[in-house]
Structure formats: structure tokens, C-alpha cells
Amino acid sequence: DAGVIQSPRHEVTEMGQEVTLRCKPISGHNSLFWYRQTMMRGLELLIYFNNNVPIDDSGMPEDRFSAKMPNASFSTLKIQPSEPRDSAVYFCASTLLAGGDTQYFGPGTRLTVL
Amino acid sequence: QQQVKQSPQSLIVQKGGISIINCAYENTAFDYFPWYQQFPGKGPALLIAIRPDVSEKKEGRFTISFNKSAKQFSLHIMDSQPGDSATYFCAASKGGSNYKLTFGKGTLLTVNP
Numbered sequence: 001d002a003g004v005i006q007s008p009r010h011e012v013t014e015m016g017q018e019v020t021l022r023c024k025p026i027s028g029h030n031s032l033f034w035y036r037q038t039m040m041r042g043l044e045l046l047i048y049f050n051n052n053v054p055i056d057d058s059g060m061p062e063d064r065f066s067a068k069m070p071n072a073s074f075s076t077l078k079i080q081p082s083e084p085r086d087s088a089v090y091f092c093a094s095t096l097l098a099g100g101d102t103q104y105f106g107p108g109t110r111l112t113v114l
Numbered sequence: 115q116q117q118v119k120q121s122p123q124s125l126i127v128q129k130g131g132i133s134i135i136n137c138a139y140e141n142t143a144f145d146y147f148p149w150y151q152q153f154p155g156k157g158p159a160l161l162i163a164i165r166p167d168v169s170e171k172k173e174g175r176f177t178i179s180f181n182k183s184a185k186q187f188s189l190h191i192m193d194s195q196p197g198d199s200a201t202y203f204c205a206a207s208k209g210g211s212n213y214k215l216t217f218g219k220g221t222l223l224t225v226n227p
Contacts, residue, residue, distance in 0.1 A: 004157070033215075043158070043203060043217040056214055091157050102148070103215065105157030 002026070004106035006092050012112045018080040021109045024073055025094030033103060034067055034077050035091040043091075049075065050097050082113045117141055118206050120218025127225050133191040135221045137204035140185065144206040148215070149178065149189045152201045161202070162189070194225045 005024040013019055025032050033048040047057040052069045060067070064083070069075040079086055089110050093103040119138045127133045139147075148163035164171045164178040164187065171178045177190040191198055204218040 042219040045214055045216075048214065093157070102160035102163070105150075105159065107155075108157050 004092055004094055004104055006090075006106040006109050008109060009107065010110045010112075012114065013082055014114050015083055016081045017113075018078065019082045019086075019111060019113075021077040021090050021092075021111070023075045023077070023092030023106060025075070025092070026104055027073070028096070029094035029104075030072065030097045031095045032069060032075050033093040033095075034075070035093065035105075037089045037091060037108070038087075046077070079111075082111075084113045087111055087113050117216045118204060118218045120204050120221060122221060123219070124222040125224070127194045127223065129194065129196060129225055129227050131194050131225075133189075133194045133198070133223055133225070135189045135202055135204070135223070136186065137188065137206075137218050138184075138186045139206050141206070141208070141216075142185070143208045144216075146207045146209065146213075147178070147180065147187050148205050149176075150203045150205060150217075152203065152220075158203060191223075194223075196225045196227050199223055199225050 007022045030051050034046040035043050037043045046059045047067045048055055049069045065079055067077045089108045091105050091108045093105045095103045117140050121136050149161045150158035151161045152158040162173050162176050162178055164180050166182050169180050175192045180187045201220045201222050203220045205215045207213045207215045
């Protein structure tokens with residue numbers, strides 16, 4: 001079975017550019033989470049969706065960050081404009097809304113903003 | 115405000131030894147406590163999880179001990195192996211895995227051969 005798929009795996013961009021990270025959750029999962037991981041702050045939840053609807057976006061750091069989930073099999077996290085302090089590894093995770101299951105993490109996207 | 119505090123930051127253990135990682139939480143509404151294991155370049159993966167209705171859960175060499183009154187829980191790795199070398203994160207949530215997980219800062223475990 002394919003796990004959570006994220007693309008790109010690595011992204012290097014310059015300050016001010018728009019960055020779009022993509023996630024395909026595990027088929028059948030209806031909860032999707034976006035996390036950011038840095039050495040300083042560890043793993044932080046940015047936003048999560050249930051049945052494609054954003055439930056909690058209190059972790060989104062600024063208006064420069066936005067996330068969408070147009071359907072059950074695809075989500076994007078966009079940063080516009082990007083800044084050097086956005087450099088981090090961004091993870092997507094999915095699980096079943098019914099619970100009793102784990103959050104399955106993707107391999108992550110390593111973002112470097114120069 | 116850090117709701118889940120994890121210690122130590124790093125741990126070095128000899129092969130065959132016991133690795134112990136501790137976490138403390140503040141929010142008494144938390145009712146699901148997983149441990150995740152992360153290898154370099156990979157996403158975190160669930161190792162073992164516990165709910166507060168039991169004080170201990172064991173899966174193979176991995177055991178979670180839970181102390182509700184002290185608001186603490188710990189991961190014990192028995193007979194530690196070099197392949198266990200990874201970063202371990204504790205986490206907590208209200209309601210389970212389909213809700214917001216609050217993670218500890220992580221512990222880098224190194225098991226020497």
C-alpha cells in the first residue's frame with residue numbers, strides 16, 4: 001500500500017518567491033494534518049482537515065501561509081511570499097476520522113529559503 | 115507555552131541496555147499518549163500509544179509507563195539495539211489520533227554496539 005505521498009521532497013527557493021507543497025493522503029483516510037519541524041521549535045501542527053474541511057488553523061504562523069484541501073486525495077500548503085525563517089521540514093500526515101488509528105506521516109518536504 | 119515536556123534531549127546507551135525517556139504534560143484533558151520514532155530523512159512513525167485507563171502497555175521491547183496523578187509518562191526500551199538509534203517524540207491529544215497532537219521536543223537516542 002502506498003503511504004502518504006509528498007512532493008517535492010526538497011525545495012530550494014529565494015526569499016519572496018511563492019512555494020507550494022503537495023500532499024496525497026492514504027486512500028480512505030479522511031483527516032489530514034500539516035506539520036512543520038525545526039530544530040528550535042520541534043514538530044508543530046500548522047493546520048488539520050476533517051473531510052476536506054479545515055478544523056483548526058491556529059498553528060498557521062502568518063497570513064503568508066495558506067492550505068487547501070479541494071478533495072479527499074489532495075492537499076496543498078502554500079507560502080507566499082516565502083522568507084528564510086520558513087526553512088524547515090514540512091510533513092503531511094493522515095488518519096481515519098473514526099479514530100482508533102495512528103497518524104501516518106509522509107516523508108516530508110525539506111524547504112530551504114535563501 | 116510548552117504543554118508536553120520531554121527529557122532528556124539526548125541519550126547514549128550501550129547495546130543491551132535499557133533506554134528511558136520521560137515526558138510530562140500539563141493539560142489534564144489529554145487522553146491519548148503516543149510515542150513516535152523518527153529516523154533521519156524520514157517522517158515520524160507510531161511506535162506505541164497508551165490511554166489513561168491503564169498504567170502500562172508493552173509491545174515487544176517497548177513499554178509505556180503512565181502515571182496519571184503525576185501527569186507523566188515514559189518510554190522504556192529494553193535490550194536496546196543499534197537499530198533503535200533514532201529520535202523519539204512523545205505526544206498527547208484530547209480524543210485520539212484524529213485530533214491535534216502536541217509533541218515533545220524529541221530525544222535523540224544513540225545505541226552503541
